Amino acid sequence: MSQPVVHINNLNLQYQQMLVLSDLNWTILSGENWLLGGNSGNGKTSLGKVIAGLLPASGNIKITFNDTSKLPAKVLFVESWYQFKNLEGVANFYYQQRYTSQQAKETLTVKAELAYYAKEYHLNIADVEPILNRLDFTSLQNSQLIELSSGEHKKLQLVKALWLKPQVLIIDQPYTGLDLKSRKNLNLLLDETASAGVTLILISNDDDLPSSINRFATIVNKKLVAVNTKTDLQQFIPLRENKTIPAFLRTSPVYSSQQIAKMENIQISYGEKQVLKNINWEVKAGEKWLLQGHNGSGKSTLLSLINGDHPQSYANTLYLFGNKRGSGESIWDIKQHIGLISPEFHWYFDASATVWESIASGLYDSVGLFRQLPYSKSILVDELVEYFGLTEEKNRLLNTLPLGTQRLVLLARTIIKNPELLILDEPCQGLDKQQTKHFNQLVDELCSNGMTLIYVGHFESQLPNCLEKKIVLENGEVILIEDLKTDKAYKQLKDYALNFEPSL
Incomplete structure (x- = not known):
């Protein structure tokens, strides 16, 4: 009989005086890999952060790690995007700074970031090379973090997560900013990760998923609702009301030149x-x-x-x-x-x-x-x-x-x-x-x-x-x-x- 990896009972989360999750219950068994979908803003990301210990909430949350596994006894949450910092630990960059000539002095290189990560989690740097290759990231190792696009930053966070292989891996919007080849290779990597014993929770509404995803849920009225297939999740995304576009946008712009x-x-x-x-x-x-x-x-x-x-x-x-x-x-x-x-x-x-x-x-x-x-x-x-x-x-x-x-x-x-x-x-x-x-x-x-x-x-x-x-x-x-x-x-x-x- 499968053992619970994550067991949540009567979870309540309040944020900025707003109730986000209410008496939510969820049990994730060993061998289950979940897709958490549904409409934007229903609390999916907040739930993922609570499980990872990044948001305080009331109720009972029990994570049972496998003591016999060689994988780190850790819950890792991968953000939908990542806010990197400069060499002084500051994250307040401005938009144009990405393109300035001084950027090389501002942030670590990808290679240095990976070396720091390897030291922090006692990882073998050689083990990351196959992941870099499969996500077409090898050529970016000498790039500064500030030079990377949002899609490339997403890849970097995925590389680190797949390298670490925590026992529970939660990824918010895993496919954001990735081209088709990278998406396909990511799904193969996620399947391999699941086969190695990692419990996956993907927060996404994308159609193309790893074959290892075998459970599906959404959040309705602040509670978890499990469904049979990913198609069933669509019924919980409400139709938006068609409204008449504001009058000031129904007129043509005034062009200063015919050459844009x-x-x-x-x-x-x-x-x-x-x-x-x-x-x-x-x-x-x-x-x-x-x-x-x-x-x-x-x-x-x-x-x-x-x-x-x-x-x-x-x-x-x-x-x-x-x-x-x-x-x-x-x-x-x-x-x-x-x-x-x-x-x-x-x-x-x-x-x-x-x-x-x-x-x-x-x-x-x-x-x-x-x-x-x-x-x-x-x-x-x-x-x-x-x-x-x-x-x-x-x-x-x-x-x-x-x-x-x-x-x-x-x-x-x-x-x-x-x-x-x-x-x-x-x-x-x-x-x-x-x-x-x-x-x-x-x-x-x-x-x-x-x-x-x-x-x-x-x-x-x-x-x-x-x-x-x-x-x-x-x-x-x-x-x-x-x-x-x-x-x-x-x-x-x-x-x-x-x-x-x-x-x-």
Whole structure:
């Protein structure tokens, strides 16, 4: 008879005076590997953190480790994303700092981070090499932590967890930011980890899972509900109400130029590492582009040039909104034309502002609200708060909300000024399927009014319908520019998205 590994009885969790979990019961037996799914914000992440001892809660939680196992008697929780620190132990980086020439002095290299981890947990450094290879991470060992994209940081945390092999491993959003090849290899690695005796708990709504996942649950009304299959979890994700888009977003943006961005033989390097090579690309007003590429292909760096954040843009031939970069415009002049959301921007955003203030800050391209809004602009914020269903949360601090709700807030911030260019870099990370569908419908409606779009996405089924053109990067080079207007091109898009899933 299987023995309980995790036994929870009458668990109660209160956070910021809000009851998150109530009299929750859950028993995980040896040999069981669970998927914890359901709608965004139902308490999944909080439950995982409680089991790992990262959040205090009342009730009975008993973890029974196997004394005969060689695996560490430990519960490890892998965050949906990881906040790294610099050499002085400080984590307060700013968004543009990732691209500055001084970054090498700020953080450890990947290799040094792994060496530190090996020393902390008494691991053999040679044992990590196969994991690095299978997740295509070997070439990044000399990179600084601050140079990594959010997807690459996710890989690093997965590498460390799979290397350690704790007796209980909880992973929040394991596939966030990973390309298709990495996802497949991760599932194989997770199966091998489970076979070695690790109990897995994955917090996810993804469809492609390790074959070792054999139990499924969600949280409904603050209690755990077990179901028979992952398909059964969908019934617990509520349909979102279709609302009319605010009137101020139903008009076309006012374009300052018919040329949004033009790049001529762009070259970006960090020392001997070349990140972008001979990039030639033009985006015209009203075009809708899909940007794809494997992890580390250069997508984030390419977008940082358009958004004005990369200092090496001055050393290249780059035109933004009709003006050559370096002709006297400031970074804030450029940002006035752009609405941006990306995992990295979310990562560095000041989460101590309220929901209302966070949305309003998009009017001024700041990371908080530092001025009194006139009544006419306050009305715009109120309209977006209502449209995104955030009325009850509008006075709450951003950092007290579930990750998916935080992302909706930043999406509202992105569109509030009806920008000429909308840059949506993995905009639906952290959202459940209904939220993703709802947001992409909003993107389609916005873009029907003439807005220019650059969209970095996941599966073909999770992309907006308005996309017209596609550019694909590989190892810093453009390997494909394609028009998606014909049926043949769209079929190619579907095949490509299924066989070459893009990410950060």
